[in-house]
Amino acid sequence: xxxxxxxxCVVEASSEIxxxxxxxxxxxxxxxxxxxxxxxxxFFGKIDNQNKxxxxxxxxxxxxxxxxxxxxxxxxxxxxxxQADSKLYAVGQMGLGDQSTELYGLTQCTRDLSSYECKKxxxxxxxxxxxxxxxxEGGRVVSGSCNFRYEIYPFVNHN
Numbered sequence: 001x002x003x004x005x006x007x008x009c010v011v012e013a014s015s016e017i018x019x020x021x022x023x024x025x026x027x028x029x030x031x032x033x034x035x036x037x038x039x040x041x042x043f044f045g046k047i048d049n050q051n052k053x054x055x056x057x058x059x060x061x062x063x064x065x066x067x068x069x070x071x072x073x074x075x076x077x078x079x080x081x082x083q084a085d086s087k088l089y090a091v092g093q094m095g096l097g098d099q100s101t102e103l104y105g106l107t108q109c110t111r112d113l114s115s116y117e118c119k120k121x122x123x124x125x126x127x128x129x130x131x132x133x134x135x136x137e138g139g140r141v142v143s144g145s146c147n148f149r150y151e152i153y154p155f156v157n158h159n
Contacts, residue, residue, distance in 0.1 A: 001157070006034060009034035013034055025040040035144075047117055052144070053142055057136050057139065059136070061136070064135030068135060074105045075105050075107060075126045078148070081107070088108065091156050093154075096152075104156070105149065106148065108147055109121055125143055
C-alpha cells in the first residue's frame, strides 16, 4: 500500500468514525487497509483483545483436518515473519499437497506494539482458528491490535 493510499484510508476512517461515534470516549473502525482507533484511556503498546471480530468464507474445504493444519502452519510462520519485520507485517503463501491450490496469508500488528507483543497477539488470535474458521476456504480474525487473513486466492495488492 502506498503512503498516499494509507493517508486516504486514515482520513476516510477518521471522518467516518466521527460521524458514527460522535460522542464516544473510545471507538475503533476497521477498513481493509487501515484501522483507526481512539480512546480516553492509554492503549499504546497494550494488546487489545476486547475489540475483535471473525469473518470467514462460507465454502468448506474437502479435507478440513489437513487444511486447518496447513493454515495454522502458514499463519504461525507469518507471525514469526511479522515479528521480525519493522512494519510488523508479513504475507506469504504455501502449496497445499499435490493439488494445484495455493494458500495465501497475511499477518499484521498495530505499530504501537513491540515485536514481542505483536507475536503474542498474533499467536493468541491464531489460536482462535478452530472457533473462527474451522475448515473454511478463507477467514480472518481482526482484533484491536493485530489481525490475520488467509484465503485460497491472492488478495494482497503489492503496490
